[in-house]
Amino acid sequence: MSNLPSEPEFQQAVTEITTTLEPFLAKNPEYRKALEVVQIPERIIQFRVTWERDDGSLAVNRGYRVQFNSALGPYKGGLRLHPSVNLSILKFLGFEQIFKNALTGLMMGGGKGGCDFDPKGKSDNEIRKFCYAFMQELSRHIGDNTDVPAGDIGTGGREIGFMFGAYKKYRNEFSGILTGKGADWGGSFIRPEATGYGLVYYVTEMLRDLDGTDWKGKRVLISGAGNVAQYAALKVIELGGTVLSLSDSTGALIATGSEGFTPADVAAIADIKLQRKSLTALDAGSKFTWHKGARPWTLFEKADIALPSASQNELNGEEAKALIKAGVRYVAEGSNMGCTQDAIDIFEASRQTAALSGDKGSIVYYAPGKAANAGGVAVSGLEMAQNSQRLKWTPEEVDAKLKDIMITCYNTCKATGTLYSDAAIPSLVAGANIAGFIKVADAMRAQGDWW
CATH class of the missing domain: 3.40.50.720 (NAD(P)-binding Rossmann-like Domain)
Known part of the structure; x- marks a missing residue:
């Protein structure tokens, strides 16, 4: 991996993964090629977002969607709205998301997106106008079997609602293309929690x-x-x-x-x-x-x-x-x-x-x-499943499924960390990274992405 001085957060994430994978790679050197391939996003979409402030003036922001890896399912990851958003942060988040989603055991690839728009200090009307402008371009690149974004920092229920409404108008379809939706229009219980x-x-x-x-x-x-x-x-x-x-x-x-x-x-x-x-x-x-x-x-x-x-x-x-x-x-x-x-x-x-x-x-x-906070994307995956079936599970059902996913995630991290560590107390970092990587790499190899 070459140095990326302009992408420090992404470089940090890659270095952390690479370091902890070394015990596995030493025993399975053919997977080094998979590590080289998985570091490069399948697709990066970067676009201009222009919207109108309440005073009538024009505002412009940079929008992004990093579609990092779809080996395990549609791209899945949040949309961050914050002035600090840049490609390095979104690539780091998307890279982490690949392995986090793999650890849930659900059919989800990894992606991340967002914009350097700051919701703070904006009126509801300005946020609505921004969300419609943002989704006008993003709607071309997402879909319930392609890429299913979610909320993140700065993107809560209000923003998800505006974006969903915009997508529905632009595409004339009611589809589960976002998670974190309202409870009465496709959202899942327990998603906020x-x-x-x-x-x-x-x-x-x-x-x-x-x-x-x-x-x-x-x-x-x-x-x-x-x-x-x-x-x-x-x-x-x-x-x-x-x-x-x-x-x-x-x-x-x-x-x-x-x-x-x-x-x-x-x-x-x-x-x-x-x-x-x-x-x-x-x-x-x-x-x-x-x-x-x-x-x-x-x-x-x-x-x-x-x-x-x-x-x-x-x-x-x-x-x-x-x-x-x-x-x-x-x-x-x-x-x-x-x-x-x-x-x-x-x-x-x-x-x-x-x-x-x-x-x-x-x-x-x-x-x-990537292991401990996987519960959010896990319930996003459960929301996708409910949308696909056009049904809604009870809060108790969703909470029970969430708990089972997190227990399984921990046991996977512990077992894999034990397998590739000489320490009596396993490294959950190594366990999470190696388990997630093996699952994604094996799927990529089966699909011909590396050999």
Whole structure:
């Protein structure tokens, strides 16, 4: 793989995958060709989006869709609306999505898209006009058997609704070409909750496997305050854990008492975020302290579990050391590539040291996002299945299927990590990367993409 200085996020994702695949590639060198092929997207679509502001002036943005790999099914991955969106970030996200989708066991390829449009500060009318302009071009390239986008940062239920309506008008068909739709027009129950719930279900297996324990009494640090963080927090609270933090791009909100965040607190934060406001808008009183510009990871002397659930590279090496010092023993990513490579190296070194010494009490058991946060795309896949059958499953049915998928995903990562590691405690990073890669590579070879 050549260096991509203008695509640092994508290069980071490729390097992380390549490094952890090495034990498998050493035993199966013919798969090096598959790794070379899978790094190149099947197709990149880049386009202009022009739309009209409320004052009548013209706005223009850059739109993208990276259709990365369709070996296992239609391209599947979210649409991100954020000023930071560029090709490097979308290629990194699409590349990760290939293997994440493979780990769900569902028929989904990998893709990602979005635009450097910023929804913050825009009226509903401006967002509607943007979504219609964006879908006017995107509609040419997607379809329920071709590419099925979903929501992501900046793309919530409102934006999905506008985009779906635009597609329906442009193509004159009611088709399941987006997931995350409204419950009354093709959406699935549990889809908003899925990534957060799935993250907690995955960590439940980690807790049970490593220590024979559960969430009761666990002190949990969560970053972010969006969809993933909110529902992860609610599920942690339901299962008996104590949520000590939430955060956004402006700072970290820290619980001062032993009770932590309550469901009512999370509901109040959800309402604030629907209004696209900062956490500073919360009437916190004395129950919380606000740390401007900070992330939660260095603000605690004692904690048990850390769930980065905001954005990529939100937990670095120094913060990883602070978590270990605070006694954190489980880290699982609710965000995509939430930990920097130096943080991952520190967590993995603790696992290897603990495995060699036989002292499980000193391990940090780390789960990468492509496995731990796969619940969102898993329920997107279940939404696709319901759309294909023109039926709707109950919340209980969807939640049960989600839990089964996350348990299977964990067991796959553990078994594969054990197979390609000499350590007594397997690497979930290696397990996730190798298992996802083998499944995709074998499908590509069967279809003639490499030989």
